[in-house]
Amino acid sequence: MxxxxxxxxxxxxxxxxxxxxxxxxxxxxxxxxxxxxxxxxxxxxxxxxxxxxxxxxxxxxxxxxxxxxxxxxxxxxxxxxxxxxxxxxxxxxxxxxxxxxxxxxxxxxxxxxxxxxxxxxxxxxxxxxxxxxxxxxxxxxxxxxxxxxxxxxxxxxxxxxxxxxxxxxxxxxxxxxxxxxxxxxxxxxxxxxxxxxxxxxxxxxxxxxxxxxxxxxxxxxxxxxxxxxxxxxxxxxxxxxxxxxxxxxxxxxxxxxxxxxxxxxxxxxxxxxxxxxxxxxxxSDVARSLVGLFLNDQQVKKAASQYRQHATDIKHGAVLGAGIMGGGIAYQSASKGTPIVMKDIRHEALDLGMSEASKLFAKQVERGKLTTDQAMQGLAKITPVLSYGEMNDVDIVVEAVVENPNIKQSVLAEAEAQLRDDAILASNTSTISISHLASALKRPENFCGMHFFNPVHRMPLVEVIRAEKTSDETIAKTVAYAQALGKTPIVVNDCPGFLVNRVLFPYFSGFSALLKDGADYQVVDKVMERFGWPMGPAYLLDVVGIDTAFHADQVMAQGFPDRMGHEGENAIDLFYELKRFGQKSGMGFYLYEQDKKGKPKKLKSEESVKLLQGLHGETNDLAEEEIIARMMIPLCIETSRCLEENIVATAAEADMGLVYGIGFPPYLGGALHYMDEMGVAAFCDLADQYQHLGKLYQPTDKMREMAAQQRRYHPY
CATH class of the missing domain: 3.90.226.10 (2-enoyl-CoA Hydratase; Chain A, domain 1)
Structure with a gap:
């Protein structure tokens, strides 16, 4: 035959x-x-x-x-x-x-x-x-x-x-x-x-x-x-x-x-x-959402694949700032085969960064993913240094120092002077404007944002942020490097918080408003976890770090004062003043102690309950539906704003950014798909019930136009 x-x-x-x-x-x-x-x-x-x-x-x-x-x-x-x-x-x-x-x-x-x-x-x-x-x-x-x-x-x-x-x-x-x-x-x-x-x-x-x-x-x-x-x-x-x-x-x-x-x-x-x-x-609705996510993922990967040819241009990387984040970036690069220099100004920081990378390689050995020799070879691809001498020939440098614009600008300018003229300089900032950071540089066309999420080895997303003067070649090579690290890169335009954090902080604002109205943060956490989030907002803030959230909140309030600013002290402000930074300090909304495996175990904190009662008064019982609505509406509206303002190019990239970046419940398909399934008109009607809470709860004119025309964000 x-x-x-x-x-x-x-x-x-x-x-x-x-x-x-x-x-x-x-x-x-x-x-x-x-x-x-x-x-x-x-x-x-x-x-x-x-x-x-x-x-x-x-x-x-x-x-x-x-x-x-x-x-x-x-x-x-x-x-x-x-x-x-x-x-x-x-x-x-x-x-x-x-x-x-x-x-x-x-x-x-x-x-x-x-x-x-x-x-x-x-x-x-x-x-x-x-x-x-x-x-x-x-x-x-x-x-x-x-x-x-x-x-x-x-x-x-x-x-x-x-x-x-x-x-x-x-x-x-x-x-x-x-x-x-x-x-x-x-x-x-x-x-x-x-x-x-x-x-x-x-x-x-x-x-x-x-x-x-x-x-x-x-x-x-x-x-x-x-x-x-x-x-x-x-x-x-x-x-x-x-x-x-x-x-x-x-x-x-x-x-x-x-x-x-x-x-x-x-x-x-x-x-x-x-x-x-x-x-x-x-x-089922779940199948529509998950199939939609699969198609979105394919679309995002296809968008990034056009840059793959530039992956070979990045043969040697560097990270500025050791510690947990720097060590995580160094590990990720070395584990995928790209040698990397890790620079800091303190021996202690370099020791911490190398320790972090070493632990991650050791875990791969424990799981049978690597042999001991392979792990040692990977670790050897990381070169810890105190000076710029080893960075003369690197192709890309990722700055990962403290989240302070003045410090970052100083470090970036200092690094630029030591690099080849064609080397790429990227900042791992989570909220600070890339165009603002670029103002201190002589070659802003070679600069962009490269926002990793913590923990680096687990989180699949990298936001690649285009500033006003960033060249297409810089974006292409940075995207290719992110792919070489095994990450899913999404290119976004510059604004405070970029895509993921710009959307996340209205969610936190909704949480702060609930606390102000007497909600019990432990109840809110349980409701949102039952709704599908991997952790509730209070727990998430503890994991992110109250200090990190405090500084990011200031950046977001300055960038979007009409809806992200707030009057008076909120829970984040209070805990920051008291140095209750979350997991890193052992106490935040919750208390933390190490379990048998050395991982932080969450415990109830009576002191946090009393502190918040002193700030906002006694707790009140709120209906589960109200808690969900007040948490989700600001996040969804801000996601739509990011699409409308071309911060993110497509609905697929917006939704994948939230699923990969902050753990948006996959069964809901992303914020825009969530509104599609509800119906944009029905979502606007729901938001109107809470419009008295401020602009975060007020749909945009474009959303109302979509509602009137019965349009969707996604074609499926």
Missing amino acids: KFEGNTLRVASNDAGIATLTLDLKDSSVNKFGAQALSELAQVVTQLGQDQSVKGLLICSAKDAFVVGADITEFLTWFQLDDEALAQKLREAHDIFTNISNLPFPTVAAINGLALGGGFELCLACDYRVMADSAKVGLPETQLGIYPGWGGTVRLPRLIGVDTACEWICGGQQKRSADALKEGAVDAVVAAADVVDSAQHLLEQVLAGKLDYQARRDALQAPMQFSPIEKMMVFESVRAVVGAKAGKHYPAPMEAIKTIEKGIFQALDKAIETEIKGFVKMAK
């Missing part, structure tokens, strides 16, 4: 072995779109009718096997009515079922990533041979859905219920060693040998040394469990998954329900069970 299409091709050898090669034209990866499914359906039908074919090998011409479904196409599926969506799923299932029922054995040669529908294709085959460098997985729950092409049916039968639930509900990519150990694949070989090994396995089956039909019969039949076994397995799984997923992410628990029902059904009935649950999840 021979077939040549736009997404795959088929050729047979003299022994009757057909090789189906996945090769999507004009794409660097294979993914399943409508055309790929159509061609696969056509080929599978022809293979089943061709009596000369004795066995089928499925492989890929790309570095990856199949990365999954084409989400941009399948988003239109989710907009169909329930029965139309179910029918689309059945048509895809028919293809995979026909593969599993072909009148000859089938083997998948997994050379690279096989995710989602790509891995489900592998599961439909009788055998799987995997490259040692490849990864497999079913990540659909991360999009608010679960596997919809047989993953919940075939994987439990293959590797066991509890392991399959962990794979599906966790949505993680699995390495070859784990996939082999847990029974998801039959062999692991070197990447160069994967196709030959798969063909050899197929020849062994054809020679009668392996019984593929017996394997099929076992995998297609209902599973056998006693009532006690079933109860023990699923109660345990539900407890673990439920604790991790939380109430805002229903897909993992729905997947467990589907698996629990499907394992006692014949294959065709189990598939219908999977389809029914998938339709339910695909229609």
Whole structure:
């Protein structure tokens, strides 16, 4: 048999072995779109009718096997009515079922990533041979859905219920060693040998040394469990998954329900069970939000990819200012292979920075991500210095000294005099205007902002801030450097706070106003954490640092006095005066002590309660809905302002900035998506109920125009 299409091709050898090669034209990866499914359906039908074919090998011409479904196409599926969506799923299932029922054995040669529908294709085959460098997985729950092409049916039968639930509900990519150990694949070989090994396995089956039909019969039949076994397995799984997923992410628990029902059904009935649950999840608000985030992430990465060619221009970096932040930046650069100089004026600071980097490398060794030798080699890429002598030939310098404009300007001017004329100078300021800092420089075109978030090694976002005189080349090289560090860069224009902190401080202002009106900060924290934030506003302020928040609040109040200024003393002012700086001082809104692992443990502070009662009076009970509205409205309106004023170029970048930068609840999709889902008109109506609280609660004219015209921020 021979077939040549736009997404795959088929050729047979003299022994009757057909090789189906996945090769999507004009794409660097294979993914399943409508055309790929159509061609696969056509080929599978022809293979089943061709009596000369004795066995089928499925492989890929790309570095990856199949990365999954084409989400941009399948988003239109989710907009169909329930029965139309179910029918689309059945048509895809028919293809995979026909593969599993072909009148000859089938083997998948997994050379690279096989995710989602790509891995489900592998599961439909009788055998799987995997490259040692490849990864497999079913990540659909991360999009608010679960596997919809047989993953919940075939994987439990293959590797066991509890392991399959962990794979599906966790949505993680699995390495070859784990996939082999847990029974998801039959062999692991070197990447160069994967196709030959798969063909050899197929020849062994054809020679009668392996019984593929017996394997099929076992995998297609209902599973056998006693009532006690079933109860023990699923109660345990539900407890673990439920604790991790939380109430805002229903897909993992729905997947467990589907698996629990499907394992006692014949294959065709189990598939219908999977389809029914998938339709339910695909229609949920959470799926729309998480799929929207995925598309936004792709758009942000695409916007940044245009600068990738400049990554090679940054061969050596430097950071000014050691300590926790400087050490974190130095570690990130060194760990990704770019040598970096770390300069400070004090030995103690350099020791702290090197200690921070050393701890981070040690953790990678503990987790098995690095060997001790690799960690030592990484640490050796950091050069601690007290003078500028080692910085004559660096390509980029990130200033990370204290958040004070006068000190920063002095350090930046001093550094510029020591650097090559074409070297880039960047400031890690979180709020101070980059154009203001540039006024002290002789080469402002080589200067920009590069705002990392703490802790550097965990937070994925870097804001790259363009000042009035910043050149395009400077932006390009800085974005490329951020990508080389494994970060997601978003280019924003200059203003106090840039994007993330400009949006965050109205959120804190909403919190301060709630305290002024008698809200209990512990109640507010619990409400916002239940709403989906990783930590409430009081706890977040303690983690950020009350001193940092105090100085940033002054910058924001000066930049936007009409809505971010405030009269009288608030909680941040009070705690700053008392040096209750949060975690770093051991007390802020809460008290902190180290746990057994040396991490700060949050404890209730009766003193904080009394201090705030002295400032604002006795606490009052406020409805949960009012707390959420008063916290979220200022944040959402300010995000819209940033888009309107071109601080951020797109709604996608704005929403991803908030999710990656401050932990905006992913299930809500970002501030602008949150308003889209509510309806901009409904959001404006809600805000109008609180307009007496000031300009932070008053929608912009553009927002009201969008509301009147029923427009959205996002196209999906």
